[in-house]
Amino acid sequence: MRLAVAAVACVLGLPAAAGTVKGKLPVADAQEAERTVIYIEEVPDSSFTPPAATPVKLSQRGARFAPAVLPVLKNTTVDLTNDDWVTHNVFSKSKVKAFDLGLYGKEQAKVVKFEQTGAVEVFCSIHPRMNGVILVLQNPFFTKPEADGSFTLQNVPAGDWKVRVYRPGLDKAPTPVKVPAKGNVQIDL
Numbered sequence: 001m002r003l004a005v006a007a008v009a010c011v012l013g014l015p016a017a018a019g020t021v022k023g024k025l026p027v028a029d030a031q032e033a034e035r036t037v038i039y040i041e042e043v044p045d046s047s048f049t050p051p052a053a054t055p056v057k058l059s060q061r062g063a064r065f066a067p068a069v070l071p072v073l074k075n076t077t078v079d080l081t082n083d084d085w086v087t088h089n090v091f092s093k094s095k096v097k098a099f100d101l102g103l104y105g106k107e108q109a110k111v112v113k114f115e116q117t118g119a120v121e122v123f124c125s126i127h128p129r130m131n132g133v134i135l136v137l138q139n140p141f142f143t144k145p146e147a148d149g150s151f152t153l154q155n156v157p158a159g160d161w162k163v164r165v166y167r168p169g170l171d172k173a174p175t176p177v178k179v180p181a182k183g184n185v186q187i188d189l
């Protein structure tokens with residue numbers, strides 16, 4: 001019987017053993033949750049391809065980056081089109097990806113592809129309070145917590161991984177997690 005089930009799964013191309021990571025971490029409010037990313041540090045010997053469709057958007061509205069922290073899978077193209085009435089200049093001096101898009105006005109399209117993992121701090125030369133982060137990750141197993149700090153990472157391959165929390169200014173050690181082949185694992189960060 002087990003063999004028959006395995007054979008069906010194989011024919012349907014269903015993912016191999018994968019589980020769900022559920023947990024909670026301390027979060028002050030919705031704004032802080034929005035600046036927090038929970039992710040699996042690395043799933044070795046695997047490569048993940050971002051969907052070729054629409055690029056991920058990092059909006060500029062009211063002279064703010066929205067979202068303030070944008071997690072993306074490596075090799076994702078980010079759309080930095082200006083949505084504002086005012087001119088902006090988006091640049092980064094990060095080691096992960098340094099770029100400068102120059103000055104550009106409303107609805108002018110700009111895209112940048114991020115090939116290396118790490119945090120890319122972005123700024124605007126005109127508006128000093130404009131700052132954001134594009135967090136480039138090795139795998140698609142990342143999420144932002146709810147305002148109460150609860151989170152779910154779905155369909156994570158079974159194995160021993162490390163869960164990391166990213167938030168600007170936060171320095172937190174990784175938490176080991178053993179993801180089961182099926183069902184949930186609960187962790188508190």
Ligand SMILES: [Cu+2]
Pocket residue numbers: 063087088089124125126127130
């Ligand atoms: Cu600006």
